[in-house]
Amino acid sequence: MVKRYYCDFCDCSYPYSDEAFKKHRTGHHHIKQRRAHYDKFKNARERLEDEAKKSKCRRFLSGQECSFGDSCVFSHLTQAGTEALQQLALEEERQERKMQIPTAQREGLDLSVDSWLKQRKVPLTEDSDALPGPAPDPVEILAPLNTPLPPALLSLPRLPPSLAPVTPQCYLQVEFAEWG
Known part of the structure; x- marks a missing residue:
């Protein structure tokens, strides 16, 4: 063979x-x-440029059927088709420019420290040691950072340690090893 x-x-x-x-x-x-x-x-802009380089197909413009179809070396684009392709090219350009803007700015999200602290319900002060009243409980500060597990993971009997939910008490029970 x-x-x-x-x-x-x-x-x-x-x-x-x-x-x-x-x-x-x-x-x-x-x-x-x-x-x-x-x-x-090819995107709409490239197709429009290719069609602009070609001359019009006489058979297609006269209403007859072009035997070459899409592989014809002449353009089969009508005036309405050209306008639609131009609109599509402009829309693609807008989408491309929009995608160059960072996601947070594009979606109108506020990325300031104040908004992050408000979301976590932690007050922003000049001097954190000079807070009036008793010192906040570290467990209460860490509690809003916990995220719930997806329902698919909750149904599993034994989760690996990397996927097990972390509680604020876990942070308080950390033992630091001395190196050196």
Whole structure:
């Protein structure tokens, strides 16, 4: 049995030789199929630029059917199609510019320290040692930081230590090892 190359663009196979490989790769059918494949991944701006370089197809504009279809070297884009493609290109540009803005700013989130502390219900003061009244319980400060486990994890009988929920008491029972 002879080895054979397989071309994904053309969906065909041919003999395993350098001559057959070069002949296939430079063939009209392969070039057309390859171009059609990569044209699917072009954005609206690139498609609009390609169509602007082409002249209009006379058969298509006269109302007849062009026998070449999408592989025609002339443009089959009508005035309405051009306008729709321009609008699509503008929308893609807006979306691209919007994605360059950081997520928090794009969604209008406040990233200040004050908003973070308000969310955690911890007061911001100039001197934390000079708080009036008794010192806050460290367990109460850490409690808002706990996040609940997803329901899928709650149904498991034994969670690994890395997934086990952490309680404020766990922080208070930490034993520090001395190094050195």
